[in-house]
Amino acid sequence: MAIRRGRGVAAINYPTGMNLGGDPSQALVHSTPTGNFMVTLSSVDLGQGLKQVMAQICAETIGVKTEQVIIDTADTDTGPHCMGTFASRGTHRIGNAVIQAAKEARQVMLEVAAEALEVDAGDLDTDGEGNIHVKGAPQKAISIFDTALMAHFKLGRSISGRGMFLVPRSYPEVETGAMKPSTCYAHACTVAEVEVDDETGEVTVVSVKNVFEIGRALNPKMVEQQLVGGSWMGMSHALYETTEPYYPSRDHAGVDFNEYLMPGPGDLPQTEIVVLERPAADGPYGAKGPGEMCANPQIPALANAVFDAVGVRIDTMPITPERVLRALKQQRAG
Numbered sequence: 001m002a003i004r005r006g007r008g009v010a011a012i013n014y015p016t017g018m019n020l021g022g023d024p025s026q027a028l029v030h031s032t033p034t035g036n037f038m039v040t041l042s043s044v045d046l047g048q049g050l051k052q053v054m055a056q057i058c059a060e061t062i063g064v065k066t067e068q069v070i071i072d073t074a075d076t077d078t079g080p081h082c083m084g085t086f087a088s089r090g091t092h093r094i095g096n097a098v099i100q101a102a103k104e105a106r107q108v109m110l111e112v113a114a115e116a117l118e119v120d121a122g123d124l125d126t127d128g129e130g131n132i133h134v135k136g137a138p139q140k141a142i143s144i145f146d147t148a149l150m151a152h153f154k155l156g157r158s159i160s161g162r163g164m165f166l167v168p169r170s171y172p173e174v175e176t177g178a179m180k181p182s183t184c185y186a187h188a189c190t191v192a193e194v195e196v197d198d199e200t201g202e203v204t205v206v207s208v209k210n211v212f213e214i215g216r217a218l219n220p221k222m223v224e225q226q227l228v229g230g231s232w233m234g235m236s237h238a239l240y241e242t243t244e245p246y247y248p249s250r251d252h253a254g255v256d257f258n259e260y261l262m263p264g265p266g267d268l269p270q271t272e273i274v275v276l277e278r279p280a281a282d283g284p285y286g287a288k289g290p291g292e293m294c295a296n297p298q299i300p301a302l303a304n305a306v307f308d309a310v311g312v313r314i315d316t317m318p319i320t321p322e323r324v325l326r327a328l329k330q331q332r333a334g
Helices: 050-062 090-117 144-155 220-239 298-310 321-333
Strands: 003-015 025-031 037-041 069-073 124-126 131-134 137-143 160-165 185-197 203-213 270-276
Touching: 003 298, 025 050, 025 090, 037 050, 037 090, 050 069, 050 090, 090 124, 090 131, 090 137, 090 144, 090 160, 131 144, 137 144, 185 298, 203 220, 203 298, 220 270, 220 298, 298 321
Parallel strands: 037 069, 203 270
Antiparallel strands: 003 185, 025 037, 025 160, 124 131, 131 137, 185 203
């Protein structure tokens, strides 16, 4: 009997969004009288940072500080339409809608500033610090604050914009069934190292190394946090979590999350994350959707590592000590 070490590798690709019905998202952007910008969505932030990233996208497009953008994820009665926060579509689909709405609002803002400065709107640019200036002549400028005041109280204009991102629906080819369910795909590869006790069946994860290709990381720190958390979640799916008790019967099922098995701090392995940026042609500033993908490749990588360590293939999750021992017993009997 011994502790055996194994290494497993798995690579995946993951679609951004679903194109079974067009997959649309809409956004509205308008300025307040003081030059801040409100983005109205029906999209939900599940804790992944949607509000922060949408604020960054809007601010980058209009040319203001992120702090000047407020995200209102209202609801489906009062906000513009959105298919929902699923299929890793949030940053890509909603971000594109926000860009479109922000571009329209920016154009109105520049038109108001052009009237104040007595120039053509095409000759103006923003400095990212709250001012609009003539290209090549930064001294000839007006603040966005004063521009918004002028629009609201002098010109009676609304600095606002509407945006909608819609992927044309893809229908299957009659002869082959081929279709295009997504416009871009993210990619990942995981290498996992484990130790397996062939006497107890216990699996200890030594390290998990992940490489993710996600288009472009619009907020690198948030991306890193999501990918690390997803890696641990994938490990949890592979080795711990189940709603079906495996011994001895359903009568022994857990009744609450105190009895739902998940890895604790002492079970978490050395985790490494590498992000590759290959901007998507149709992504908002090149971004794809890393969301659900971040917890996927660890599962087959860990299963492969167990196989490499003790030579048994476990194809039912989670890979519990009992399942490892049963497989080893069957292997020896065979």
